[in-house]
Amino acid sequence: MRSRGARSVALAGLLLLLAVARAGAQQVSGAEQRGLLLEQDEKYREAAAAYREALATTPGSVMALLGLERVYAQLGWPDSLLPVIDRSIAAAPREPALRAAQIRTLRSLGLTDRLQQAFERWTRDMPGDAGPYREYARLLLQDGQLRTADSVLQRARARLGTGRGLELEQAQLRAAMGEWALSATSWYEALERAPYLEQAAILSLVATPQEMRPAVRRDLLAAGRNVPARRVLAALELHWGSPQDAWMVLRDLPRDTATFAAWSEFARRAEDAEAWTVVRAALEALLRERPTADLALRAARAALHGDDAESALALVRQAERGLDSAEAVVVTVPLRLEALAALGRAAEAQQTLDAYAGHASPELQRRQRALVAWAWVRAGDVARARALLGNDVTAEAGEVSGWLSLYSGDLATARRTLRVRGRATPELVTALALLARTKADTSAATGDAFLTLARGDTLRAATAFEEAAVSLRDARTLLLAVAARLHAATRDDARAVLLWSELATKDAEAPEAPEANLEWARALRRAGKHADAVERLEHLILTYPNSALVPQARRELDLARGAIPRAS
Amino acid sequence: MVTPRLRLFAAACMLLGALVPARLWAQFLLVPMDDEQRNHLKAYGLTYNAIKDGLRAEWFLNYRGGSFLLPDAADVRRRAGLDGVTVEPISASRLGAIRAEIAGGNMDAIPLEKAPRVAIYTPPDAPPWDDAVTLALRYAGIEYATVFDEEVVRGDLSKYDWLHLHHEDFTGQFSKFHIAYRGAPWFIQQVQGAQAMAQRLGFPNPPALKKAVAERMRQYVENGGFLFAMCGATETLELAMAGFDVDIAGNFADGTPVDGNADAKMRWTRSFAFANAHLEQSPFVNAQSDIDGHQVNVPGRRQPLGTFTLFSFSAKFDPVETILVQNHRTVIPDFYGVTTSFMRRVLKPGVSVLAEEEGAPWTKYLHGHYGKGSWTYLGGHDPEDPQHGIGNPPTDLALHPNSPGYRLILNNVLFPAAKKKPLKT
Numbered sequence: 001m002r003s004r005g006a007r008s009v010a011l012a013g014l015l016l017l018l019a020v021a022r023a024g025a026q027q028v029s030g031a032e033q034r035g036l037l038l039e040q041d042e043k044y045r046e047a048a049a050a051y052r053e054a055l056a057t058t059p060g061s062v063m064a065l066l067g068l069e070r071v072y073a074q075l076g077w078p079d080s081l082l083p084v085i086d087r088s089i090a091a092a093p094r095e096p097a098l099r100a101a102q103i104r105t106l107r108s109l110g111l112t113d114r115l116q117q118a119f120e121r122w123t124r125d126m127p128g129d130a131g132p133y134r135e136y137a138r139l140l141l142q143d144g145q146l147r148t149a150d151s152v153l154q155r156a157r158a159r160l161g162t163g164r165g166l167e168l169e170q171a172q173l174r175a176a177m178g179e180w181a182l183s184a185t186s187w188y189e190a191l192e193r194a195p196y197l198e199q200a201a202i203l204s205l206v207a208t209p210q211e212m213r214p215a216v217r218r219d220l221l222a223a224g225r226n227v228p229a230r231r232v233l234a235a236l237e238l239h240w241g242s243p244q245d246a247w248m249v250l251r252d253l254p255r256d257t258a259t260f261a262a263w264s265e266f267a268r269r270a271e272d273a274e275a276w277t278v279v280r281a282a283l284e285a286l287l288r289e290r291p292t293a294d295l296a297l298r299a300a301r302a303a304l305h306g307d308d309a310e311s312a313l314a315l316v317r318q319a320e321r322g323l324d325s326a327e328a329v330v331v332t333v334p335l336r337l338e339a340l341a342a343l344g345r346a347a348e349a350q351q352t353l354d355a356y357a358g359h360a361s362p363e364l365q366r367r368q369r370a371l372v373a374w375a376w377v378r379a380g381d382v383a384r385a386r387a388l389l390g391n392d393v394t395a396e397a398g399e400v401s402g403w404l405s406l407y408s409g410d411l412a413t414a415r416r417t418l419r420v421r422g423r424a425t426p427e428l429v430t431a432l433a434l435l436a437r438t439k440a441d442t443s444a445a446t447g448d449a450f451l452t453l454a455r456g457d458t459l460r461a462a463t464a465f466e467e468a469a470v471s472l473r474d475a476r477t478l479l480l481a482v483a484a485r486l487h488a489a490t491r492d493d494a495r496a497v498l499l500w501s502e503l504a505t506k507d508a509e510a511p512e513a514p515e516a517n518l519e520w521a522r523a524l525r526r527a528g529k530h531a532d533a534v535e536r537l538e539h540l541i542l543t544y545p546n547s548a549l550v551p552q553a554r555r556e557l558d559l560a561r562g563a564i565p566r567a568s
Numbered sequence: 569m570v571t572p573r574l575r576l577f578a579a580a581c582m583l584l585g586a587l588v589p590a591r592l593w594a595q596f597l598l599v600p601m602d603d604e605q606r607n608h609l610k611a612y613g614l615t616y617n618a619i620k621d622g623l624r625a626e627w628f629l630n631y632r633g634g635s636f637l638l639p640d641a642a643d644v645r646r647r648a649g650l651d652g653v654t655v656e657p658i659s660a661s662r663l664g665a666i667r668a669e670i671a672g673g674n675m676d677a678i679p680l681e682k683a684p685r686v687a688i689y690t691p692p693d694a695p696p697w698d699d700a701v702t703l704a705l706r707y708a709g710i711e712y713a714t715v716f717d718e719e720v721v722r723g724d725l726s727k728y729d730w731l732h733l734h735h736e737d738f739t740g741q742f743s744k745f746h747i748a749y750r751g752a753p754w755f756i757q758q759v760q761g762a763q764a765m766a767q768r769l770g771f772p773n774p775p776a777l778k779k780a781v782a783e784r785m786r787q788y789v790e791n792g793g794f795l796f797a798m799c800g801a802t803e804t805l806e807l808a809m810a811g812f813d814v815d816i817a818g819n820f821a822d823g824t825p826v827d828g829n830a831d832a833k834m835r836w837t838r839s840f841a842f843a844n845a846h847l848e849q850s851p852f853v854n855a856q857s858d859i860d861g862h863q864v865n866v867p868g869r870r871q872p873l874g875t876f877t878l879f880s881f882s883a884k885f886d887p888v889e890t891i892l893v894q895n896h897r898t899v900i901p902d903f904y905g906v907t908t909s910f911m912r913r914v915l916k917p918g919v920s921v922l923a924e925e926e927g928a929p930w931t932k933y934l935h936g937h938y939g940k941g942s943w944t945y946l947g948g949h950d951p952e953d954p955q956h957g958i959g960n961p962p963t964d965l966a967l968h969p970n971s972p973g974y975r976l977i978l979n980n981v982l983f984p985a986a987k988k989k990p991l992k993t
Contacts, residue, residue, distance in 0.1 A: 150868055177870060178955055209955060541650050554652050558966050563707050565962040 028063065029054050035067050044071040055084060060092030069101050073108075081105050096131045107139050123159070130156060130165035137169040141176065149173050163189070168197060175204045181215035188222055188229045195228040202235045213240065221249070227258045234266050243275030247282060255289055267298070276306035284315075293322030293331075300335050309342035329359040337371040344378030344455070350388075366392060373400045378455050382407050406431055407454065409447030411440055427453070430482060438475040445471050446479070453486070462486035466499070477503055477510035484519065497523045504536070514540055514547040518556065525560050533560040594640045594657030597648070598666070601633035602896050607969040610651040611636065612978040613708030618644055619985055620683035620711075627891065627986060629883040630675040631666065634894025634979075637677075651709070652969075676883040678891065684729035684794070684984035686712040689720065689736065689801075691761070698962070699734040700798060700950045704977045707965040717765050720781045725788040729984045733801035735906050735949065737856075738782045738808035740775030741821045743800055743906050744854045744865075775817035782808035786838065790939030796980040800906030802945040803859045807847070810839040818851040840943050841934055842914045860947070861930030862908035873902040873954055876923045876932040878976075889920050891983050892935055892944060897972040902932065904956060905949035910934060923976075933976065944980050951976070 035050035048071045054064035065088050072081050085102045092098060099122045106115035122132035133156035140149035153170055157163045163170060167190035174183030187201040208216050220233040230249050237246030250266055253259040267282040283299035296319035303312035316336045320328050333356050340349035349372045357365060369388055376385035377400075386404050389397045402417030415435040418428065431450065449464035465483035469476045484499035500523070503516035521536035537557040541550055558564045599611050615636045619625050623644070626637040638644050640657055648655045658666070670677055688702055692714070705712050715724055715731075725731060737743045742759060749755040762774040771777040786809050789795050797805060807816060811834050815827040826849045827833060836843035848855045854865035863869035878898045881889040902908070902925065909930035915921070916936075922944075923933035934945045949956040951973020952963045968974065 144872055146872055147868060147870070154868075176872070177867070179867070210961065538650055542646065545649060551652075554650075555966055557650065558707070561709075563709065564964050564966045 029057065029061070031057070032061065032064050032067065035064065035071075039067060039071055042074075044074045047071045048075065052084070055088065059087050059090070060095060060098070061088075062092075062095060062097045065098060065101060069105065078105055078108055082109075093125055096126075096129070096135075099126075099132065100135045103135055103139065107143075128160065130160060133160075134166055134169055137166070137173070141169065141172055144176075146173060146177050150177070164193075167193065168200070171201070172204060175207070180205070180208045180212040181219055184216040184219035185222070187232065188220055188226060191228040191232065192226055198228050198232055198235075201229075201232045202239075205232070205236055206239050208236075217245075225253055227253060227262055231262050231265065234262070235269060238266075238269055238273050238275065243270055243273065243278040246270070246275075247278040251281070251285060260286060260289060271298075271302070274305070276302045280306060280308075280311070287318070291318070291322070293319045293327075296322070297331060297335065300339075304335065304338055304342070307342075309339040312339040313343075326359070329356050330364070333360070334364070334368060334371070337368050337375075341371045341375035341378065344375060346372065346375035346379035346381065346384070349375040366397060370397055370400050373397075373404075377403070377407065377451070380451070380455055382451065403431075403450075403454070406435075407447045407451040409442050409444035411435060411438065411443055411446070434475050434478055437478050438472055440472055440474070443468065443472045446475075449479070449482075458486050459490050459492075462490065462492070462495075477507045477512045481512040481515060484516070488519070493523055493526070508543070514544040514549045514553075517544075518549050518553055521553070521556055521560070525556065530560045595660050596658050596663055597638045597640050597644055597655040598632075598658050599636040599638060599648075599653065599655050601635045601894065603633075604654055605633070605896070605970070606654045607652045608633075608896065609704060609708050609965060609969055609971065609974055609978060611653045612975075612982060613710050614638070614644065614647055614651060614653050614655075615680065616683055616708070616710045616982060616985070617647065619680050625680040625985075627678045627680055627894075627982070628666070628670060628675065629678060629887065629890045629894060630673070631670055631677075633896035634891075636680075637663070674880075674883050676887055676890070678887060679987040680982065680985040681987045682729075682985055684981070685727065686710065686730045686732070686981065687715045687725070687728035688712050688732045688734075689716065690714050690734070691716055693761075699732075700963075700974065701732045701734060701796070701977055701981075703950075703963055703965055704974050705981065708978060708981075710981060717777055717781050718769060720784045721769050721777075723784070725784060725793065726791070729794060730981065731785065731788060731793060731795050733785075733795070733797040733805060735799040736778075736801050736804070737906075738778045738801065738804040739811070739821075739856060740773065740778040740808075740817050741856070742774075744818075744851065744856070746820050746851075773817075773822040775822045778804075779808050779812055783812060785809075786840075786938075789840070789941035789943055792940035794941055794980075794984045795943040796946075796977075797943070798905065798946045798977075799949045800856075802841075802910070802947065803856055803907040806839045806842045806859065807834075807845070807856060810834040810836050810842075811847075812838060816847055818849070820851055836916070839916075840936055840938050841910070841916060841919050841945060843916050845914045856907075859910055859914050860907040861911050861928065862904060862947075864904045864908055865906070873904060873908075874925045874928065875899050875901050876925045878923045878933070879921065887986070888942070888983070889922060889935060891986060892933075892976070892979050893922050894979050895972050895975050896970070900951070900972045900976075901954060903948040903951050903954035903973065905947060907947055909947045910945065944983075946976060946980075 031050050031054035035047045035054065038047035038050055048068060051064045051068040051071065054061055055068065058064070065085065068084060069081055072078050082105060085098060085105060088098045089102065099118070102118050103115055103122070106118055119132055119136045126132065133152055137149045137152045140152060149169070150173055153163070153166055153173060156166055167186050171183050171186035171190055174180070174186055184205060187197070187205065190197050191201060205216060216236070217233060220229045230253060234246040234249045237243070237249060246266065250259075250262055253262065263282050263286050267279050267286070270279040270282060280299050280302040283295050283302060287295050287299060296315050300312045300315035300319060303309070303315060313336065316332050316339065320332050323331065333352060336352055337349055340352065353368055353372045360368065369392065373385040373388050376382070376388065382404055385400065389401055389404075398417055402414050405417060406414035414431070418431060418435065434446065445464070445468040449461055449468045452464045453461035462483045465479045465486065469479035469483065472479060480499050480503055484496045484503070487496035487499065497520060500516040500520040503510060503512050504520050507513055517536055517540040521533045521540070524533035524536060534557060537553050537560065540547070540553045541557070544550065559566060599605070599614065601608060601611060605611060615625050615638065618638050621643065623639050623641060628635045628637060645655070667677065669675070686705065688699070690699060690702070713728070735743070740762070742755070742762070745755055762777075766772070766774050766777040769777060771780065782805050785795060785805065811830065813835075814830050814833040815822070815824055816830050817826065819825045826847065830847050830849065834847075842859055845857045845859045847857050855863050855869070862871045862873075876899070878893040878895055878900070879889070880898070881893065883890045909925070909932055911930050913929070915931070915934070918936060920935045921931045921933070922935055924931040932947050936943060950963055952965070952968045952971055965971070965974065
């Protein structure tokens with residue numbers, strides 16, 4: 001049984017059909033109208049009688065014949081349609097919709113020979129028309145008969161002297177046959193005539209294998225700046241994980257409305273893909289042509305996501321020029337504070353906060369204070385950060401307070417606060433792991449190590465964590481592992497390996513031992529010491545068979561043994 | 569004479585045995601090959617290396633996807649642990665129950681006795697990643713040697729139990745790639761290398777050399793060797809053997825056109841699998857004959873990929889065919905190759921069809937005997953890279969440890985290790 005929603009949609013469709021027919025050249029007869037309404041009420045037998053009545057008076061009526069096709073399909077009588085179609089075609093031999101209905105019906109009945117004959121008759125009756133080839137090729141493509149579809153399209157090209165009007169089918173055929181470059185060429189031609197095929201082209205070409213993509217790029221970028229084709233290529237590049245290439249495709253298009261729409265659409269897609277660098281590039285390009293505060297703010301957010309706080313600040317300033325002060329407080333100040341906090345420019349952040357304090361709601365003010373507190377942390381002034389938060393017990397302030405406790409070495413308070421307040425970030429995971437491991441309530445060295453890390457000084461933080469490991473004995477291996485990771489991040493492989501090897505050999509019972517073995521083995525493999533790497537990995541797999549790192553170790557083992565391609 | 573010290577030692581051993589829990593130390597390890605197995609491909613390597621180390625193994629055909637039975641040895645457990653191969657320790661009584669189950673169903677237990685000496689026919693400078701068998705052997709940890717024209721002509725094949733061929737064109741026409749790749753540096757290098765090799769070994773041109781190589785391979789099988797071919801090697805080996813004394817190579821390969829009457833002159837009694845195939849003589853059509861059903865490189869003839877179904881055989885009466893189709897899946901997605909499939913109408917009588925695409929006029933996987941030896945053909949290039957194109961990145965089997973297509977390849981590798989039983993049919 002149909003749902004009410006489906007029936008409403010069908011009714012709307014039929015009414016639209018009626019309206020279109022009324023507006024068009026063809027008059028809707030009373031019988032046809034009756035047929036439509038009966039069909040809507042699912043009275044298919046009665047509807048069929050009405051449509052037959054209409055066809056008896058006007059045998060070439062497209063509306064009546066298509067109605068009959070629909071209701072016969074519902075009744076499971078498609079074979080009864082064939083004689084009716086024959087009469088309709090005899091009455092209106094140049095009507096393509098009737099011919100299309102004929103080959104559709106023959107195909108649904110599996111009458112291959114008659115289908116072929118009907119197609120041939122159609123081509124004879126309308127010799128210069130691409131319609132028969134297009135409809136027949138479409139059906140063959142749906143049935144996966146690629147070879148036959150190919151010969152039909154080749155024949156069309158030979159008979160008509162052009163492939164015009166068949167580009168879509170050609171493109172689909174080539175993609176189905178794995179001839180990606182030819183498919184791209186056909187899509188290029190199809191998009192020139194019918195830009196609305198953009199989505200179909202993207203869906204068809206997105207499966208292009210890696211090695212064929214250069215050819216697809218070349219063909220979609222063919223001479224002439226076909227904006228729809230460029231939009232297709234940009235979307236494909238995004239799907240293929242090359243956002244920079246995607247933007248390159250669009251950025252040099254002529255500055256006109258179509259291009260601006262393409263840039264805007266691209267920015268939206270890139271935001272969905274979180275490709276922040278190109279989001280910003282596209283939005284900045286749009287800003288240069290049509291500056292608005294909204295675009296500047298979106299670009300500023302993209303810059304912040306892309307860790308470019310300096311540019312974000314400049315964009316925020318640009319946005320402010322287009323807004324009144326009340327709007328600016330709500331919209332731009334948080335972004336400005338976020339950028340200043342990321343840059344550690346605490347004094348400026350504090351100044352901004354103070355200047356707009358009276359204009360923001362209490363809730364907004366609390367959020368902004370938390371941001372400025374982070375700015376003070378990055379500037380190294382934990383006391384100022386703490387003073388700023390005061391006795392604020394809201395979520396944002398609570399999280400910052402937890403971190404401040406940790407930075408000042410007050411592990412007991414940090415343990416209490418961060419466990420319930422903290423947002424899940426890699427730093428929080430490390431901090432919570434430490435606080436769970438150690439029983440100590442204070443450790444100034446550990447606080448200093450985390451603070452150094454928060455200030456972005458990775459090199460010094462690595463050393464600080466090593467120093468903290470000396471005093472905080474019950475979390476020694478965890479702190480050394482953090483230090484090793486930081487050394488590796490600063491490309492100090494030698495120091496990292498020293499720590500990993502120490503952990504792997506002297507602290508075999510520690511939770512960090514499997515990671516230490518894995519990282520040590522990776523370093524050995526990078527240094528070309530494959531036999532040593534194999535030994536280390538085998539030790540890891542056999543000693544810690546239940547470790548979550550075993551699958552990674554097996555993969556490293558395969559690579560070290562040459563059992564799988566190294567490029568992968 | 570039993571001394572008191574020996575008695576004491578025996579008692580200690582018994583006590584120790586009683587204290588070790590059964591789950592830690594069993595008498596056998598069952599390597600299940602159904603969906604319980606975490607790494608089907610490495611399971612073959614585990615079994616191969618156990619046999620190579622002199623351990624006795626058994627192949628339980630049709631039992632849990634074609635499982636293996638290995639002794640519970642420390643080395644076997646170690647290797648299984650390293651490779652992530654699922655093993656189940658079983659006691660003698662559990663084994664007895666399994667054997668009873670095998671005896672009562674369409675299953676059989678085949679002893680695996682000797683690790684076959686494996687050779688892969690490949691050019692000396694070929695990267696190891698462009699051949700599915702090499703990929704599978706390396707991933708599974710099965711050792712192999714490589715041979716090429718010089719070793720084959722010299723008669724080295726007799727040193728090996730198992731020979732694999734991949735996409736070599738034994739008609740000497742370089743897979744007719746001159747149509748599309750004549751300017752490509754790799755193709756020019758390949759042609760020059762083949763010409764130099766032919767000259768060095770005393771043959772006028774590559775087609776003459778490849779025919780001689782194909783003839784040596786035919787003799788190898790005739791004398792008891794096992795040959796496993798995939799991709800274009802299947803079709804072209806057949807053409808080279810049947811066309812031994814016919815000019816079947818185009819002008820671009822040997823300087824003379826194909827014999828216009830080549831079809832009629834082919835001696836199909838010399839080939840393993842096919843008869844009465846039609847040679848594609850046009851140098852502009854990238855196909856060798858009408859053996860392949862898919863014709864991937866011929867626009868207009870190319871057929872889409874479907875799925876192929878493995879046949880089920882009687883394990884007790886057709887153990888060889890049963891071995892070759894052991895799998896945890898029976899329907900497998902098809903994959904292209906220079907030769908993807910084999911048209912049914914050109915198969916010789918007596919050839920066993922191991923897999924086919926239902927309703928299609930072609931087959932996928934064939935096996936047969938020739939002289940004292942046997943051969944298997946599997947169409948397609950790489951089971952996990954169905955559209956494989958030249959220059960594609962190599963397949964990383966660590967991402968496909970349960971590949972049913974690759975299992976077919978590895979069934980063939982272990983097949984020569986099976987102790988020959990007298991065939992019952």
